[in-house]
Amino acid sequence: MNDSTLKYRPSERTSMKITKIEKKKQLYLLELDDSEKLYITEDTIVRFMLSKGMEITEQELKEIQTYAQFSYGKNLALYHLSFKQRTAKEVKDYLTQHDIQPDIISQVLDALKKENWINDRKYANSFIQSNLLTGDKGAFVLKQKLSQKGISSTIIEEELSQFDFTEVAERVAEKLLKKYQGKLPRKALQDKILQALINKGFSYGQAKEAFHHLDIEEDQENQQELLYKELDKQYRKYSKKYEGYDLKQRLTQALARKGYDFSDIASALREYL
Numbered sequence: 001m002n003d004s005t006l007k008y009r010p011s012e013r014t015s016m017k018i019t020k021i022e023k024k025k026q027l028y029l030l031e032l033d034d035s036e037k038l039y040i041t042e043d044t045i046v047r048f049m050l051s052k053g054m055e056i057t058e059q060e061l062k063e064i065q066t067y068a069q070f071s072y073g074k075n076l077a078l079y080h081l082s083f084k085q086r087t088a089k090e091v092k093d094y095l096t097q098h099d100i101q102p103d104i105i106s107q108v109l110d111a112l113k114k115e116n117w118i119n120d121r122k123y124a125n126s127f128i129q130s131n132l133l134t135g136d137k138g139a140f141v142l143k144q145k146l147s148q149k150g151i152s153s154t155i156i157e158e159e160l161s162q163f164d165f166t167e168v169a170e171r172v173a174e175k176l177l178k179k180y181q182g183k184l185p186r187k188a189l190q191d192k193i194l195q196a197l198i199n200k201g202f203s204y205g206q207a208k209e210a211f212h213h214l215d216i217e218e219d220q221e222n223q224q225e226l227l228y229k230e231l232d233k234q235y236r237k238y239s240k241k242y243e244g245y246d247l248k249q250r251l252t253q254a255l256a257r258k259g260y261d262f263s264d265i266a267s268a269l270r271e272y273l
Contacts, residue, residue: 016055080094
């Protein structure tokens, strides 16, 4: 429903008669005896007690038109909200997509906030709690996501400050350990888990604390096996171009970048070369 649908063309008559009120899907078609037509909501009919044969003035028609726009916009918004909780920005964007005029959108949002259909603080709180229970994001990522949904930074900061993300960080770290343990050397494993946690929005301090809480099995045999496997791979790569001291240096640097300890690298190279 847009303005053109409900546009009233002033006439010289001081009043006009309603000649038809007919239901058309979600709206009602209202016709006047001067051939004027407009679509209105059921709420509009009830509010103004409209009926066939009723006479209305130009001023009343304008009031009907304005309220019909508001009522239609509000009904659209409530339909959108019926599926899940949404922020004021999400509802505003939805109404804009449906060609509701900006001034009407403001009125609709004000009404829905007063009736508590829209509550950005409550939304932020629920969003954060849901993440704490089943999610894997830290405060930095949550702040970004909530900001994208149009929630003010003040509300976001206030709500985030009420929660402790320690358990979430530890839960995510455990999952990462299961994924990478036995596949990477200790240092590379630590770097991998810390970086993944930071990417998910946890602070470096939270990530480090979560890593230290992990029960990491030290399997020297597995670590040595990984080292020699990587050494084989790097040797095939560099032995085609280098030999002697240069080859040894290239292999040492390559293995160190993979997270292996220099003393372990030196020991492996003595046996390997």
